Amino acid sequence: MPLIGIYIAVASLFCILAMVADLIHGLRNRKLWFPCKTFTLNAASLTVIAVAMKLPVDLSNPMRGVADQIAKIGSMAFLCTMMANLLPSLATMNSKELLTNIIALDILVITLIVNVCIQIYTDVIGDPADDFTILVKIMALSYVAMLLILLIIHTCSGLTILKSKQIIDLKYQAGHETSLKDLELQQPGRLTAEKLQQHVKNHWIMAGTGSPQFITACSATTSASGVICVVSTILYAYMLVSMIIDDESLLDYKSDYKGSILVILIIQFSGSLVGTIAPLCRCYAALSFKLSIKWIWNHIKVFKVESYWTQKLYDWKRSSIPFSVSSRKIKIFIQNFKVIFLIICIGLQMTVVVACKMIALIPIFFVICGLFCIWCWKWFKTMFSASSIVEGQNPEQQENFNGLRRYVLQLQDDMELSKRTLKSISKSANRLIKKAEKQQPSNLVKLLRESKGFEGVGKHDSLHIPPLFAQDYPDCWSLPLVTLTAIAISLPKIQNNIVDRLLSSVSEGLAYVTLVEESLNANDEYVSIQKAAKVLWLEVEVSNKWVGVNLKNHAPEVNTAGLILQWFKNTVKNMVTEVQVIDIKSANDNSIYQSICANSMYRITESILFSYHTNIDELSQEDLFTELSSMIADILAACLTNLPQVVVTKCHERVIEKRESSVNATVQLLGETTQIINNLQDRELPDLNPAELPFIDKWRDYFNCLSP
Structure with a gap:
């Protein structure tokens, strides 16, 4: 039994740590209404709470000691605190989850209340011959009433949350449309970082004030649960102080749990004190966020039920x-x-x-x-x-x-x-x-400064190159970047620090390129290409390999830029004879991965060889590296001109529960890329339809058509 007591204490400690984590999260993000992030109502938390409530539901073990009695009643106070902390988490659930979790909580609390009432009736809690335990019985009845009220509050809040979300969602959609219109009126042309900041801030206000947890935390039911939580903790402290005044009662435990009762008592009382902070702050926040004479008057009209x-x-x-x-x-x-x-x-x-x-x-x-x-x-x-x-x-x-x-x-x-x-x-x-502005990708910014235009988008893939396969593959932004970087890494005469700097720049750039691809051109035909690019980049960056081929392991005679490009071309041709090309929409097996990568390498090496044709023998490794770096910078610059549209797209989240985190990530993205957006602002874009700008093949065709 003492081991079971320690088990109860550990379960209680887990609940306390989860509540403390929510406190820290709220303080760090300056959300003094303390949203539930860690301590939420779900199957796992209900299981842990059920273990922590072992003492009040224990009908078989007589607990006649004063410490035993207070620990049993104190567990009920601890449950009041946890229920008050859990209330805002109801707002994060859909209708099915809400119904399931509310029913589970009802069963847990009603079972506990029935068991406690049985113990009060049979004098397992309290003893008519002892004045102190009579006080314990009164306290037990008080906690039964508070738990019942909190349970009703949770059920009533659950009925309100779904309708509240619908109302807020309709208002959010209207606000989103208004913000888009403001954005078009303020800046009919290209979007500046300043206008994007205002647009994102509009959505930040909507996401913050329209957060389901914020609305629930500011409601009358949450304020009432906070008051009940404070009262329950005060009563718990009063009982504990009364026990401490009587020194003999402090060690008066007579149950089979023995000394573990004191451990449970200390941990759960500490949890009640710590757990009262969040409900109390929510109660303050619910009033201070809206406090005015008008609000007080409307609130006093208590018979008005919205x-x-x-x-x-x-x-x-x-x-x-x-x-x-x-x-x-x-x-x-x-x-x-x-x-x-x-x-x-x-x-x-x-x-x-x-x-x-x-x-x-x-x-x-x-x-x-x-x-x-x-x-x-x-x-x-x-x-x-x-x-x-x-x-x-x-x-x-x-x-x-x-x-x-x-x-x-x-x-x-x-x-x-x-x-x-x-x-x-x-x-x-x-x-x-x-x-976020302090976390801007410095290597990427330096690389983009070396780019003066977007011509490299056309140079990397010439329209004069015949297709390698009967079925040609579409292109994406990330795959040619990885392929060009792989060629640059393979040049043995380039200093390692220069190569490492290019790798860091491309690594930083690919993070934003991926966002562009996922947000603006995530069509089915591009998904397999983008997946192949991610796998290939991991291979290039970590292992210095391209589709299993060591980029540093050339034959000794392969020592000029032209021969290195020819070596890649021959490697691809040898690979093609072993690969059976199948439809890229089918399973993404190794043959598809190899054929996608081979197609990209073939077209890039052939395009470079074609552009230099008779002068290829005069091309040094340094010149080739400079040319590759220039093409990488131009492709990155062209892709990242779509960042403003990504910001506008990502700050709009249809799912209300995910809206706040989505806007948070968008604000972070905008802060990190403000300098990049400003640097690319003055560059003249190709004469393309705005809907075509997210696609590299449209850029490539445009610049290839301009070339003789």
């Missing part, structure tokens, strides 16, 4: 029964019973919402005091700061915030996000962009 709280139940009420019944009388009975049952549920839902709004009024006074102290501190700093600028006096900044306010997503149209919160969300985007 439609989204009950809309799902009304939809079910109006729908028909989801199964067929042969008897008309039975069908009428079931339909009427369903309507009556749902009317009761609607009334209960409205009662819960009103009660939660009432409970949420409790911390308003403390929040107002806290905000007043913050305001006084800022005023004090302003008075003694010579360079301070009074907020609101900058017309440009004021106009910017008014523009951003159009993209704030709220469930209620009559509510308004506070200026302080909007400013904080906007600043978080600026901070991330500034941080």
